[in-house]
Amino acid sequence: MKLERLISIIYKLLNREVVSATALAEEFHVSPRTIYRDIDVICAAGFPIVSYQGMNGGYGMMDGFKMDRSLLGSYDVASLVTVLGSLSSVFEDERAQGTIDRLQAIETEHRIPGLAVDLETRRTEPGALPRLRAAIAERTVVRFDYINAKNERTSREMEPVRLLFKHREWYVYGYCRARRDYREFRLSRMLHLAPTPDTFQPHQEAPNETAWTDGAWQEKVESVVIRVGPEGLAEAMDQFSRADKQFHADGGMTIRIPVYQPLQARWLWSILLSFGGDAEVLEPRALRGILKERLQSALKHYEEV
Structure with a gap:
């Protein structure tokens, strides 16, 4: 110490x-x-x-005393400091600040940062990230309730392996004792996360995602075509940045995206419904029917308004 x-x-x-x-x-x-x-x-x-x-x-x-700066260039140092600064804030980790101090000591000059990284998210339970990180480091089993994609609530115990930040969301990957296999859980769907007294030894880690070797998944991918009005343009660019886009003279656009089983893709339904009248699904026709049913179901709650 x-x-x-x-x-x-x-x-x-x-x-x-x-x-x-x-x-x-x-x-x-x-x-x-x-x-x-x-x-x-x-x-x-x-x-x-x-x-x-x-x-x-x-x-x-004393003035003029310098450390050896040959290990890292100023670009490397600045980038590392930026990322570590965000991690320090997210995980409430004082050790990261110590690393930042050491990196800044070898920076050739102080300059205005040209890079900013924000890993914060309001969708996670307060304190969940530091608790999970501690559990991973100490190999402690955690317990939580989870709401899955089918809106089913279950209690889980997990041996956490790593945290992932992707698609603007935090996930934790680990061995689920209930399923006796490795699973990935989205933190925004976790409730009452808490460590247990149990510790664990690592298993033979399974792949993070199922490997599709026979191309069967490709048969279930369909093109979803969406017409977006001018008022929904910015939101559509955020949500479907990698889609094929065709812009129109009125300021709107038509986008085409490949989606795995779109008639079961609840995540896609939620995004499309959030556009209100600013987006219309053109294909597939069956998806139009699903969205219509969900809109009609929602309207029943407001019949007396």
Whole structure:
């Protein structure tokens, strides 16, 4: 612990002009006297630390002292700092800030960041990401309730393996004890997530996704054609950015996307219904019928309005 503190202090002094002993003591939860002893040890190791007196006094590294910057270029450092900064915020991880301090110490110059990464999401239960990350590191079994795509609620116990951020959502991949196999769960559908006293040893990890080797899945992919009005253009670009697009003179567009089993793809239904009158499904015809039924079902709740 002392060694980690000494290393952290060295990098902080390299990154900042002057840091007071009081500020360092508060950050590392030790007394100012301990910081004074740490500074003496760092000086004895050959680092040229200077003491500054006065109201804004403290400790700093002698002007002109630099670390070896040959390991990483400024582009690499800036990118890593940006990503680590977002991870530090999402996972409430103070250790990531220590890594940022060390990286910034080898940056050739301070500049305005040209990259910003935001991994925050409002769809996850507060504290779920740090709890899952801790469970992965400590190999602790977690328990939670889960709402699946069929709107069924079940209780699960899982041996978490890794967290994934994809399609603007957080997922956790691990061994589901109820299904006795590896599964992927979306965090937004998890409730009452909590660690258990049980720990686990890794299984022979199965593939994350089922491998389709016979091409059978291709037979179930259909083209969905959607006509989008001018008022829904921006939303459609966000939701279907990879679709084939044909723009029209009135400001709207027609898009064509391949979808696996669109008549069972509830995720697609939800997106299309969210457009209201700004989008119309042209193909397949059966999907039009499904959306019509869901709209009529929703209208029953508002007949008296």
